[in-house]
Amino acid sequence: MSENRYALDNCIKCSICVSHCPVARVTDKFAGPKQNGPDLERFRLEDPAAVHPSIGYCTNCKNCDVVCPSGVAISAMNCRAKGAYVSLHGAPLRDKLLAGVDRMGRAARLAPWLVNRLTGWQPFRLLAEKTLGISSRMTMPRYAGKTFRQLYKPVHVRGSSRKVLYYPGCYVNYNNPRVGLALAAVLAHNNIRLEVADFDCCGLPLTANGLLAEARAKAAKNLARLLEYVDRGYQVITTCPSCYLTLGQEYSELFQLDSRPLQEKLTDAFVFLSQLKQQGELAVSFQELPLRFGYHQPCHLKAAGCGVPSQALLQLIPGLQVVDLDAGCCGLSGTYGFKKEKYPVSQAIGDNVKRAVQESGVEQVITECGMCQLQIRHLTGAMVYHPLQVLAEACVPGAWLTPELS
Ligand code: SF4
Numbered sequence: 001m002s003e004n005r006y007a008l009d010n011c012i013k014c015s016i017c018v019s020h021c022p023v024a025r026v027t028d029k030f031a032g033p034k035q036n037g038p039d040l041e042r043f044r045l046e047d048p049a050a051v052h053p054s055i056g057y058c059t060n061c062k063n064c065d066v067v068c069p070s071g072v073a074i075s076a077m078n079c080r081a082k083g084a085y086v087s088l089h090g091a092p093l094r095d096k097l098l099a100g101v102d103r104m105g106r107a108a109r110l111a112p113w114l115v116n117r118l119t120g121w122q123p124f125r126l127l128a129e130k131t132l133g134i135s136s137r138m139t140m141p142r143y144a145g146k147t148f149r150q151l152y153k154p155v156h157v158r159g160s161s162r163k164v165l166y167y168p169g170c171y172v173n174y175n176n177p178r179v180g181l182a183l184a185a186v187l188a189h190n191n192i193r194l195e196v197a198d199f200d201c202c203g204l205p206l207t208a209n210g211l212l213a214e215a216r217a218k219a220a221k222n223l224a225r226l227l228e229y230v231d232r233g234y235q236v237i238t239t240c241p242s243c244y245l246t247l248g249q250e251y252s253e254l255f256q257l258d259s260r261p262l263q264e265k266l267t268d269a270f271v272f273l274s275q276l277k278q279q280g281e282l283a284v285s286f287q288e289l290p291l292r293f294g295y296h297q298p299c300h301l302k303a304a305g306c307g308v309p310s311q312a313l314l315q316l317i318p319g320l321q322v323v324d325l326d327a328g329c330c331g332l333s334g335t336y337g338f339k340k341e342k343y344p345v346s347q348a349i350g351d352n353v354k355r356a357v358q359e360s361g362v363e364q365v366i367t368e369c370g371m372c373q374l375q376i377r378h379l380t381g382a383m384v385y386h387p388l389q390v391l392a393e394a395c396v397p398g399a400w401l402t403p404e405l406s
């Protein structure tokens with residue numbers, strides 16, 4: 001990011017960010033993006049203690065960045081403010097636990113069935129709410145019996161020279177490996193072999209909880225590892241919009257790491273497949289799928305600025321109907337909606353999505369973000385999938401449209 005996106009004088013006080021902030025829309029507990037962002041930044045530059053306590057209510061959804069006519073880096077200012085707040089006051093144990101997504105995933109891998117039983121057992125949930133402040137009302141993500149890395153078996157493909165590395169992110173690796181397997185199957189169908197490697201969490205949950213030093217350490221470690229592959233000619237693919245945004249934007253904007261070589265090689269999975277299609281290298285003889293889905297665009301996909309790359313490809317599948325829900329933020333925002341005091345805010349934000357699902361009459365929803373998948377299922381009871389699962393079902397029919405592996 002050019003430093004002038006942090007320039008306070010760029011803010012013209014139009015308050016467009018305020019009118020598009022999903023949190024400010026549903027609660028007055030949050031002072032708002034302009035107030036917490038450029039208004040207070042000028043004081044924070046003099047004295048880091050000038051952080052409004054309501055900064056914890058920012059979800060880091062980045063809708064303010066998308067609409068700001070002056071290109072002010074509002075959400076990044078808010079992230080730095082959260083970091084300053086945590087440096088001064090510390091972070092609750094609850095936030096450290098929720099933000100340690102890969103640490104939790106590695107622990108759950110030892111006995112995922114036991115973790116799933118416990119996190120679905122109401123007395124345990126009430127205890128977690130009372131002692132830690134984790135909402136007993138929010139559905140907890142279930143862990144898969146085996147991780148994506150355990151399940152993925154590279155297949156032999158005929159003579160493609162493309163080198164493609166997959167960054168699965170924590171949710172695919174620990175909770176929903178089927179998304180990564182669907183990507184591998186679609187690419188294998190197109191004679192492209194997927195390389196996988198061991199990475200840390202991208203760091204976004206830590207950033208969103210103000211744990212910036214830990215997030216930066218993960219960023220530096222991941223970047224070094226990813227650049228080894230980039231130097232060897234690999235393209236890096238993600239299926240999670242939040243991982244994509246973090247690797248491609250936050251590593252440089254928030255942590256001032258030189259990630260330019262990575263940015264040049266980083267691609268969202270559907271952008272990559274769309275490029276193959278444009279080059280005439282995508283197999284487009286799809287099976288008929290007489291199914292109807294609602295589509296929810298994750299905030300971070302919108303913020304990444306790559307539009308809705310899945311839609312053009314899904315339109316090629318005979319019989320498939322996709323209804324754009326067009327209802328804005330789902331409200332979960334990673335770890336946010338799991339916090340006892342944030343749960344009502346998260347659900348109030350998600351009401352628009354819930355209404356859109358009900359009014360469209362769809363029984364199944366597709367969306368690229370694992371946390372949006374969880375929230376929409378929680379809000380509506382609908383089955384929710386990644387669009388890659390639908391594409392895989394049309395390319396290499398199997399059991400792709402099941403919510404999770406056990
Ligand atoms: S949208 Fe941008 S320019 Fe307008 S008030 Fe918000 S930060 Fe300032």
Ligand code: SF4
Nearest residue numbers: 021058059061062064
């Ligand atoms: S990142 Fe989202 S919640 Fe935070 S100020 Fe911007 S619009 Fe509001």
